[in-house]
Each structure stands twice: as C-alpha cells, then as structure tokens.
Amino acid sequence: MSERHALTRRIRRWLVFFMVCLVLSGLTAFPLVTELRWAEDLLSASASPVPEHLPGLMEWITRVREGLDTVDRDQPFMLYGTDWLAFAHLVIAVAFYGPYRDPVRNIWVIEFGMIACAGIIPLALICGPIRDIPFWWSVIDMSFGVFGVIPLLIVRRMIKRLEGLEQAAPEPLPAAV
Numbered sequence: 001m002s003e004r005h006a007l008t009r010r011i012r013r014w015l016v017f018f019m020v021c022l023v024l025s026g027l028t029a030f031p032l033v034t035e036l037r038w039a040e041d042l043l044s045a046s047a048s049p050v051p052e053h054l055p056g057l058m059e060w061i062t063r064v065r066e067g068l069d070t071v072d073r074d075q076p077f078m079l080y081g082t083d084w085l086a087f088a089h090l091v092i093a094v095a096f097y098g099p100y101r102d103p104v105r106n107i108w109v110i111e112f113g114m115i116a117c118a119g120i121i122p123l124a125l126i127c128g129p130i131r132d133i134p135f136w137w138s139v140i141d142m143s144f145g146v147f148g149v150i151p152l153l154i155v156r157r158m159i160k161r162l163e164g165l166e167q168a169a170p171e172p173l174p175a176a177v
Helices: 003-027 032-043 055-074 076-095 097-101 107-130 135-168
Strands: none
Touching: 003 076, 003 097, 003 135, 032 055, 032 076, 055 076, 076 097, 076 107, 097 107, 107 135
C-alpha cells in the first residue's frame, strides 16, 4: 500500500470518528426531557456520590430537568429549538463527507469545523452568563470545542501532507466507500 493510500485511509478513519461523534451529539438533543429525567434519577440514586460530593451539579441537573418539564408541559413548541440543534449536528456531519471523498479539495470543510469549534468558546462565555448558566457548565460546553478541534487539527495536518505527496507525484485517490 502506498504512503498516499495509507494516509488517505487514516484521514477517512478520523473523519468517520468525527462524523459519528457529531451524529451522536445531535441525536441526544431530540430526547432532552427524557434524558434529564434519567440523569437526575441516576445521579440521585442511593449509590451515587453526586448529591454528597457534588451538590452543585445535582442542583443544576434538577433545575434543568424542572425547567424542561415545565417547558414540555406548558410550552412544548419551545423544544422545537433543540430539534433544530439536533438537525444542525446531523447536517454538519454530512458536510464532512466532502473531505472523506476528496480530502485535499475539501480541506475548507475541516477549516470550517475548526472555526466552529473555536466559536464555541466566545458563545459559551457570552451567552452563558446571559442565560444564567453556571460558569463550570460553560467550561464543559467549551470543552466540546477544545476536544472537537483535536481530530480536525490531526486531519488537517494529514491532508496537508497528502497534498504535498500529490504535488510530488500525482496519482488517483482510492475510491470512497
């Protein structure tokens, strides 16, 4: 197997990993009310150390669950916003099929994703306090941008290497699956 082919395979594996993470993240936005009920039940179970050792987390989960229950009961149309959040994750995941097929030509999608990851930080820092989100939760939100950019940085570096190989000795890309 050529170095170019091996590099393309590694790029595609990283992209599949990233797309799967986006899809899973998106899918979890649909059943928020149920998920928060389960999370609260799990965290408040008798065997859980959370109420004793992390009371702030327990209070926050309860507050969010109560808020979602109220919205679900009184204004269910508001949850339509989280449906769009889920949809956005799914659509963004589909966009990464472009670099999967032709990494060098579609490196801009990787760079777009990196910009989006960076944008999470100011969003959390600005909107978190406006929406009365505890700072520690904003840090958790910001971690999605920090951890999300890591595979994209790795993929971008590999694509740049692939681009160099293509310029040195052009050969057709292996077929996308």
